[in-house]
Amino acid sequence: MNSSSLEKFSDKNTPLEPEKLFIRLYTRLNLSLDNNTNLLLGTDLLRYEVKQNLFKHAISTVEVCFLDMLQKKQQVVSVAQSRLILADLIVRVGEVFLNSQYGIKIKLDASKLHRSSNTYLQTLYDDADILVALPFSSLLNNKSQIFRSIFTPVYEIASVALIESLFENLIIALASGVIIIISTEFSLVPNIRQNLYKSNFLSIRNIEQFKNKLAWQNRLKQYVIRPKNLYNSEYSLFVIRTDGIYSRSIYANRMNELLELNSVALFVVNYIELQDFIVARSNGTLLLVGKGTQYFFTSVVGRAIGLIWKGVLEGLKK
Numbered sequence: 404m405n406s407s408s409l410e411k412f413s414d415k416n417t418p419l420e421p422e423k424l425f426i427r428l429y430t431r432l433n434l435s436l437d438n439n440t441n442l443l444l445g446t447d448l449l450r451y452e453v454k455q456n457l458f459k460h461a462i463s464t465v466e467v468c469f470l471d472m473l474q475k476k477q478q479v480v481s482v483a484q485s486r487l488i489l490a491d492l493i494v495r496v497g498e499v500f501l502n503s504q505y506g507i508k509i510k511l512d513a514s515k516l517h518r519s520s521n522t523y524l525q526t527l528y529d530d531a532d533i534l535v536a537l538p539f540s541s542l543l544n545n546k547s548q549i550f551r552s553i554f555t556p557v558y559e560i561a562s563v564a565l566i567e568s569l570f571e572n573l574i575i576a577l578a579s580g581v582i583i584i585i586s587t588e589f590s591l592v593p594n595i596r597q598n599l600y601k602s603n604f605l606s607i608r609n610i611e612q613f614k615n616k617l618a619w620q621n622r623l624k625q626y627v628i629r630p631k632n633l634y635n636s637e638y639s640l641f642v643i644r645t646d647g648i649y650s651r652s653i654y655a656n657r658m659n660e661l662l663e664l665n666s667v668a669l670f671v672v673n674y675i676e677l678q679d680f681i682v683a684r685s686n687g688t689l690l691l692v693g694k695g696t697q698y699f700f701t702s703v704v705g706r707a708i709g710l711i712w713k714g715v716l717e718g719l720k721k
Contacts, residue, residue: 421466421469421470421473421542424542424566424567424570425462425465425466427567428462428567428570428571428574429459429462431458431571431643432455432458432459432462434643434644434645434646434647435645435646435647436451436454436455436458436643436647436648437646437647437648438647438648439646439647439648439649440641440648440649440650441650442620442650443613443616443617443620444575444579444641444648445523445578445579445580445581445582445583445586445617446575446578446579446582447613448582448586448599448600448601448604448610448613449582449599449600449601450599450600450601453504453598453599454578456500456503456504457496457500457578457581457582458574458578460496460499460500460503461496461574461577461578461581462574463499464492464495464496464499464577465492465570465573465574465577468488468491468492468495469539469542472539472543473543477543478543478544479540479543479544479547479548479549480535480536480539480540480543481536482531482532482536482549482659484536485531485532485534485535485536485539486528486531486535488531488535488539489527489528489531489534489535490513490516490528491513492535492577493511493513493516493524493527493577493580493581493584494511494512494513494516496577496578496581497511497581497584497585498510498511500581501585504598504599505594505598511584516584521583521584521587521621522618522621522622522624522625523579523580523583523617523621524580524583524584525625526621526624526625526629527576527580529625529629529660530629530660532549532657532659532660533553533569533638533655533657534572534573534576535573536549537549537550537553537569538566538569538570538572538573541561541565541566541569542561542566542570545560545561545562545566546559546560546561547561552656553655553656553657554654554655554656555656557654558654568640568642568651569640571641571642571643572640572641572642575641575643575648576641583617585599586610586614587614596610625668626667626668626671627671629668630661630664630668630669630671630672631671631672631675633657633660633661633664633672634661634672634675636654636655636656636657637652637653637654637655638652638653638654638655638657639651639652640652640653
């Protein structure tokens with residue numbers, strides 16, 4: 404892994420107050436929310452003001468969830484808890500968002516979503532450790548065990564910038580998850596398209612094309628990109644910057660998740676190992692051939708030329 408290509412965050416030990424963090428996140432909504440990555444996001448369907456509204460509800464829902472943990476004096480969020488919290492957050496954000504758009508309460512089934520076969524949601528649940536457990540635990544304690552297990556020795560403590568980026572990543576993931584659910588469950592509802600989507604996604608055909616591309620991207624991520632990143636100890640983090648949303652690679656040691664990969668994902672890891680082995684052997688063979696060729700020209704050919712030249716000189720003397 405080339406560490407120079409990874410995003411760097413300051414290691415300055417400055418405690419971050421939760422209230423200030425969420426104020427900073429709300430401030431991000433005044434910036435551009437354009438997708439500047441080379442990946443599709445579910446929120447790409449939305450008009451700007453609708454997207455801004457969805458992000459606002461995602462931030463407020465995460466804030467309420469975290470403050471509830473503070474009241475209960477919870478010190479850490481386990482990986483098992485984070486899966487349930489993530490499913491609950493998606494449901495709550497989705498319900499609040501739909502209620503704000505239509506003024507009626509629409510219920511989403513959390514248990515159904517948790518069992519969903521949607522590849523995007525499956526990948527979210529598989530990454531619940533870094534989406535929920537890591538940012539929540541790091542905000543509760545910037546030297547939490549999960550933080551040290553994932554980031555040591557690159558980062559010793561959770562800096563303000565890193566915690567903020569982890570929460571931005573969660574917000575973007577929640578917003579995209581909500582829109583994927585809405586576009587799947589309410590795809591034939593005309594009001595959804597007319598009230599939420601950009602003008603180029605008003606036709607069913609364009610929406611279906613977008614969904615198909617997104618589904619293919621999510622499958623590629625689940626079965627190829629995610630295993631590769633786990634094997635390389637990398638994680639792609641979505642962050643909000645001045646001119647929009649970007650994707651940044653950070654170091655992340657997630658051995659437990661690597662060991663829990665299914666057979667298809669493990670095949671990708673084994674393929675990478677085989678590829679590395681073949682490349683290493685090929686380099687060794689090429690080096691050996693190169694040295695042999697060098698020896699041939701410097702020793703054998705060199706001596707032959709020397710003998711010929713010596714014969715020529717002796718012939719001239721005669």
